[in-house]
Amino acid sequence: MGRMPGSYTGVVPVSAAQLASALSVTTVPAFITGSWSTGMPVLWVNQAFEELGGVGIDELAILGPHSLLALVQDDPNRAAAQADLKAGRAMRRIVSARRRDGGTTWLQVDVTPLPNGDDLPEYWVGVTTDVSEYVDQQAEQLASLEVERRQRADLDLIAQTTELLGDLEYPFALRDIADLLRSLVPWSGFYLNDDGLLFAEGVDVASPPSGRGRRHTRYVPEDRPLDRLEPVPSGADGGAPASNPAVDDVQDLLDGVVDGPVRLSLEGRFDPTSASGWLRRDLMHRVVEETGAVPHAVVVHAVAGRRRVLGLLVTWHGGAEADVHPGRPEPDHVSTVVEVVARRAGTAVDNARLYAREHRLAEALQRAMLPEQADVTGLDVWTYYAPNAEHAQVGGDWYDVLQIADGTVGLVIGDVVGHDVEAAAAMGQLRSVVRAYAYELTTPGTVLDRVDQLVAGMRVPRPASMVYAALEHLTEDDTWALEYTRAGHLPPLLLRDGTTQLLSEAGGMLVGFGNETRTTGREVLRRGDVLIFYTDGLIERRDRSLKRGLETLTEMSGRITARDAAGVGEELLSRLADSPEDDVAIVVVRVPDPEADRRVTALSPRSRRWLLPSEPGSIGRARHAVLRTSQAWGLPDSAAAELVVSELVANGVLHGWGNIALRLFDTGDGLRIEVEDSNPAPPVATDGHPNRLGGFGMQIVERLADWGWRPSTSGKLVWAKLRPDLTGGAGQE
Structure with a gap:
């Protein structure tokens, strides 16, 4: 071989x-x-x-x-x-x-x-x-890698879901989460139980936190025969329908009778008014429209809040639905992911609604506590309040402007310790007490003595500081007599002819802690004098002492050039309150000086703001604000501006709610007016109201200005920019 x-x-x-x-x-x-x-x-x-x-x-x-x-x-x-x-x-x-x-x-x-x-x-x-052993080992490794890959994908999906749930103000948060789940199943969708089941792409945080809503009908009425129910195809073998019309698994899930998930056969027979019947009809329409396939069964998970089920998360498994049966509604890993997503969605929705409810409560309480500034004859008064954004729009600062009698004005500013609802409630109690005694008594020291006595008996839970001042018009020389007293509060500031003076007399202990008779300080205000009342949020900072803050306020106030109360306030805010660390309340009172004001145009900030209550009297206050601002900026008296602001504020009063924010800006080529209210519905120019007066407001605005609107955080903002060629000539036919 x-x-x-x-x-x-x-x-x-x-x-x-x-x-x-x-x-x-x-x-x-x-x-x-x-x-x-x-x-x-x-x-x-x-x-x-x-x-x-x-x-x-x-x-x-x-x-x-x-x-x-x-x-x-x-x-x-x-x-x-x-x-x-x-x-x-x-x-x-x-x-x-x-x-x-x-x-x-x-x-x-x-x-x-x-x-x-x-x-x-x-x-x-x-x-x-x-090589069977090697192949088996390799298969096990591949299977392990596939499990790990799938787990990583599931964790990534849950992480993305959590991120979306972190911003439920986004109107399509639930829709985007359902789209993420469609990497596991052909179709998924959320339904919230708000006055009955509704398909949800986002979360309406204004709905009740319970999410209970209106109940669907559970059972078939006795006087309604089954043959009148919606037609349902028979089973594959031509036998009876798959479901008992009296059984409503979806309602059981909503009521918390069962934990779920449950399998809902879409070939079953249900009372059309039941939760299962309604959900079946909506799914048959929605899934067919989006996928082009006819579903036969879906899996329904509960979206549960703390106390009740808020809604449902429905998944359809497409071609794999033959494996979806009551004993095992869906594959294990899919069920786990969907269950986690449903649970987190329920918690997030519940939290968002609870927070929104508390936020609305806080805002309503704050609006109720803030004063409705009275019209003060003979004085230019500007007020401002801004709670720290970190404190849910609630704080203990407050102010009040009272027209006690003709020629007599009461001014209050105070601060209750804390930034919560309890602080706001204590502030409301103090405000009511001070108001009551201010109208009864005249001397500030006497008023504060009586407040001390009553507050001690009421046992108000929070300490508070305040300044109460009374101004009386002296007609013989057109001056104002000022009397004031302080209860542990920062002294008011008097601006006169470019000089500054802290009114530091009549000091005393915090409200309710006065062991001695309160004293009263006195001053006479002449034309052009400015009084500034403020809370510590205007000057207090972590990186400086309160004493240094007072020195800064005094120094900055000496540089103010504005000739109107609103301008003085705007200059203070621009120089001292760009980033306040606490609530800020300011009251600026100026004694007008018509002769000097006509001669001098101040180089103050060319913007103004006011917070007006939603009441008819605010329309007139807005007109006066425009008139005073035009005078301060050296703009010609503009009837057009007064007319436009009247219409915009009137719309806010008639159709909005809450307070109305008015802002004015000098753009260099015309006056811009902004009015913000809490109604998100946009303004519409109409041809008037049939058979009654009115309805032409926005048509008037269109004739005099370019205008528009945009959504705001609390509702909407409507703006109008006056056309320069109409300045001073509007309202004349």
Whole structure:
């Protein structure tokens, strides 16, 4: 026998008989076949091959050409293997084969051609190796990697959901979460139980925190036969419908009778007014419209808040819905993710509604506590209040302006310790007490004595400071007599002819702690004098002492150039309250000086703001504000501006609620007026109200100004910019 390539070349030669014997007894399954053109018939197999495959040479001969392929199960790479064999190239493949006991084993098959000098081999030698253990390990690793990948994807989905739930003011938060879930299921959607089930793309935080809403009908009325219910297709076998009309699993889920999830068959028969019936109708329409497929069953998860179920999260599993059955409504990992999302959504919705309710309560309380500034004859008065944004729009600062009698005005500013509802409630009590005694008594010290007595008996839970001042008009020389007293509060500031003076007399303990009779300080105000009352939020900062803050206020006030109360306030805010660390309340009172005001145009900030109550009297106050501002800025008296601001504020009073914010800006080429109220509905120019007066307000505004509107954080803001060519000429026919 000639030497074969790769054969042993040592000193002791191996005979052909010895080589054949070795192949026969080796434990490695081996075989020899003929050429590809003859069908690769099996010519020889060893004993190990017979034991592995459970067939011998005779049985393989019966199988005919390519008999080895009959032992191999479906192989996706079979075409590539056959191409190698046809071309006479060696081939290695891992294939699955049937064992004698009916099981499956994984084999690595190596087939090598025996060279014969021709282009295509006449014989092939093959060996097989059992790699089942390796394949199983690899499959386990791949399965583990797939589980890890899926878990990472699920965690990422939950993280994205959590991020979306962090901003429920976004109007499509729930829609975007449902879109994320559609990476797991073909369709999903949220339904909130607000006055009955409603499909939800976002969260209406104005709905009650309970989310209970209106109940759907649970049972079929006795006087209503079942044949009048909506038609429902029968089961596949033509039998009865799948559901009992008296059973309402969806309502049970909403009522917390069952924890869920529950499977809802859309082929069932339900009372149309029940929760299940309503949900079935909506899903059949919605899923078909969005996916083009007809759903047969869905899985319903509860979106639960702290005390009650707020809504539902519905998932449809598409082609896999045959596996969705009552015992196992959906695959485990999908169910886990959907359940986590539903639970987090319920908590977030509940929190958002609770926060919104508390926020509305706080705002309503704050609006109720803030004064409705009285019109003060003979004085220019400007007020301002801004709670720290970190304190939910609630604080203990307050002010009051009282027209006690003709020629007599009461001024109050105070601060209750704290930034919560209790502080606001204490502030409201003090405000009522001070108002009562201010109208009864005249001397500020006496008023504060009586307040001390009553507050001590009321046991108001929070300490408070305040300044109470009374101004009386002296007609003989057109001056104002000022009397004031202080209860632990910062002294008012008097501006006169470019100089500043702290009115630090008549000091005393906090309200309710006065052990001695309160004293009264006195001053006479002349034309052009300005009084500034303020709370510590205007000057207090973490990086400086209160004393240094007072020095800064005094220094900055000496530089004020404004000739109107609103301008003085705006300059103070721009210089001292860009980023306040506490609530800020300011009252500015100026004694007008008509002669000097006409001669001088002050270089003060060209913007003004007022907070007006939603009452008809605010319309006149807004007109006066425009008139005073035009005079302070040296603008011609503009009837157009007064008319426009009247219409905008009137709309806010008639159609809005809460306080109305008025802002004026000098743009350089015209006056810009902004009015903000709490009604988000936009203004509309109409042709008037049929059969009654009115309705032409916005038409008047259109004739005199360019105008528009935009949403604001609390409602809407309407703006109007007067046309320069109409300045001073409006209202004349």
